[in-house]
Amino acid sequence: MEKQKANIDLNNEVIRIRGLQKSFGDYHVLRGIDLDLYQGENLVVLGRSGTGKSVLIKLISGMLYPDTGTINVLGNELTGITEKEMEALRIRIGFSFQNSALYDSMTVRKNLEFPLVRNRKGITRKEIDTNVHSVLDAVGLSQTINQMPSELSGGQRKRIGIARTLILNPEIMLYDEPTAGLDPITCIEINELINEVQQRYNTSSIIITHDLTCAKMVGDRVAMLLDGQFQRVGSFDEVFATDDARVKPFYDYNFVE
Template sequence: MEQPEINKKEVAISIKNLSKSFGGLNILKDINLEVYKGENVALLGKSGSGKSVLIKLIAALLKPTNGEITVLGQNVNQINNVELNKLRLKIGFSFQSSALYDSMNIYENLAFPLKMNVKNLSTNDVKLAVEEALTEVGLIDKIKQMPSDLSGGQRKRIGIARTLIMKPEIMLYDEPTSGLDPITSQEINNLIIDVQKKYKTSAIIITHDLTCARNTGNRTAVLIEGKILKAGTFDEVFDSENEQIKSFYNYNFIQ
């Protein structure tokens, strides 16, 4: 299998001493993590461990209590709104719920970010871009359907297609396989790998699914109770003697 090109000299996402609290409750504690260009990092952790909060902080949807996050060389909390929006165009965010716009059909869902952000695009240009993104995820036949007509797996793929339309450099996946059957999960995993290779994206994949982490991540980090306990290859993390990590793995196997 063709391996993705990972440039370990260039950091795409850098997280330093990051903490986040909500009303006195510490969700993330002193997080440090680097994602290299072209690399997929799978972030494993139980529900409520702060994984989704972490990627929302990276996309500047939330503000950190302490620490700094640098994406493509820009500190997301120190740039103004115009610069932040320019940066966000390079970030693709795949939501756990897919977050497709209910009132729009699939074509409109995909065309919406493009029309809003790229000036002077002809209708034909938009149509071609939408068709290309839908072909990429294998759902071109759903172009006229409404999100409510799709299955969970199809919605996830459309959600990814919507991010691909802006040709992102960074991908953030929030629980891409949650609630899906093993076959559909594997399709999503393959799609994540295809996106990494074709678009040369750097990604953080938030998941509690060990198979997803093993298949999609070039590196794996384990986040438990707001702290990254270990980061490395999947096997290195899997072989860890840390009791909390072991108990997380055992829990997953039992599940």
């Protein structure tokens, strides 16, 4: 269950966030976030529902704009970035959605081909097929290639969602609640897949979750988001070596009978 040591380059920050704030109306979701993600690292962001975990990765992927603060992704400052630069940057970031967000009207093959065909001009049919089979093989679902998303189980949908992001060979992976709504065995399989992706594709990842088993299995570092700020950051054991009444219940619920 414990995470194996990953090959992390501490001199290479792929994401650097400083003083990030985001509000929706009067509701201040993020109140000054500072965060570094290093090359090759899996960072798990833990927190209660509604604390702004998903908002954080949506800000990183440029789907939302911050109120104040800076976000630097792969050397690009997101504040002031042009639309064209953002499009180019997005291809280098894979985003795995909570509900997989597979295109309902397309088969698994078409779902995987879609980002590839649109972002790799002049790609041949043979190259497309090779890429599709490669990512399907990576997530262990080659047999589903001609199925529709509605014919897949929850776990399979998650895997295909991850495969769709991997097909563009992203440098950063953002996972939004990768194990939400899955049975414990499938959760473990998804966690193993996240680690496999880290190793095989040499990605740096932010994993948003409130599943502590997932955090323990995949996180090189864990950051606890409380009241709009990271209150505790460190290894899994370091984060939970506390009597803080806001942190302890997380651990107790998952690991103490």
